[in-house]
Amino acid sequence: MSRRNPWYDASKAHHTPDGFCNPEGELRQPGDLQRWRRERKAQHLPPPPANGYADFSARWYQPADLSGSDDRIWWLGHAALLLRLKQRYILIDPALSPRASPLPFAGPERQIPSPLDVTQLPRLDYVLISHNHYDHLDRVTIKRLLRCFPEVQIRVPLGLGAWCRKRGARNVTEMDWWESANNQELSITAVPARHWSMRTLWDRNRSLWCGWVIRCGTLNFWFSGDSGYSDNLLQITQRLGPFNLAALPVGAYAPEWFMRSQHMNPQQAVTLWQHAGHPLTIPIHWGVYELADEALDAPPAELMRALVAAETPLARRFSPWRVGESRTLSDVV
Numbered sequence: 557m558s559r560r561n562p563w564y565d566a567s568k569a570h571h572t573p574d575g576f577c578n579p580e581g582e583l584r585q586p587g588d589l590q591r592w593r594r595e596r597k598a599q600h601l602p603p604p605p606a607n608g609y610a611d612f613s614a615r616w617y618q619p620a621d622l623s624g625s626d627d628r629i630w631w632l633g634h635a636a637l638l639l640r641l642k643q644r645y646i647l648i649d650p651a652l653s654p655r656a657s658p659l660p661f662a663g664p665e666r667q668i669p670s671p672l673d674v675t676q677l678p679r680l681d682y683v684l685i686s687h688n689h690y691d692h693l694d695r696v697t698i699k700r701l702l703r704c705f706p707e708v709q710i711r712v713p714l715g716l717g718a719w720c721r722k723r724g725a726r727n728v729t730e731m732d733w734w735e736s737a738n739n740q741e742l743s744i745t746a747v748p749a750r751h752w753s754m755r756t757l758w759d760r761n762r763s764l765w766c767g768w769v770i771r772c773g774t775l776n777f778w779f780s781g782d783s784g785y786s787d788n789l790l791q792i793t794q795r796l797g798p799f800n801l802a803a804l805p806v807g808a809y810a811p812e813w814f815m816r817s818q819h820m821n822p823q824q825a826v827t828l829w830q831h832a833g834h835p836l837t838i839p840i841h842w843g844v845y846e847l848a849d850e851a852l853d854a855p856p857a858e859l860m861r862a863l864v865a866a867e868t869p870l871a872r873r874f875s876p877w878r879v880g881e882s883r884t885l886s887d888v889v
Contacts, residue, residue, distance in 0.1 A: 575761040583817040603694040620671040634844040656691035664845040668831040671880030686781035687765035715763025723763040749783035777801040785824035807842025810849040822859040
């Protein structure tokens, strides 16, 4: 007998009696995972970056510099971001360990170093988690964060509160899509994403997945989380936009017949960026872990081709960043 979903609301299309689902439906067919693994092994995928891993890391990595006091955002690699807003610090999807895996000796390994260590972080006010996959919810990083910042406020989608409390979290809020938590002029809203969840063999889609919208003063920031493309995502821009800052995924899209329901490609990310009003956007979910069949250096090249095809004069607002790079938000808001 399946475990009943304690948050089940029959009026919500993404709820099921025993968990959660995408309103778009499932595109994968039985046997697709095995087919992908066979083809990946036979074709020796993914290929290395064009000039090798050392050159790739040298080109796309820099240590994070947390000095200063201005409102600022840092890309820490993959989907990890750090925001400084009016001297409050918000950390999103911090996967800073050597591997995205439940095991220290196996699983996807970092190909670019973490641009900072947990001990270098300033006092954190919030940690936001989009879903429970190992490249977004990293147990080692979370435990270290909680040792350093035991009072930090943690925001997670439905179903992840118990996991966080078991690791020592004292202040956890679970949120459904479209729910908001407000504190003074800071507003944090959980928004839809097209993805899935699974941390063990027994908990597939038992917890929810989401993106986040953060408003603070004139800043309106959309972090899409890990998501395939869907026209349903346009509801976010319609209900909570326009945005002047965004983070959209551009990696782990190949082969598209297998990845399309969970990861968007750069062309789809550009389409979403256009609907969002061309905000300053950080391309995320690439460059650190080899999770799919494209090379680590393919996403930024494909993104630039997609921007050229879109014939937009604003392409610089969606250009690839180096891991560890930051931008001031004074020019955004």
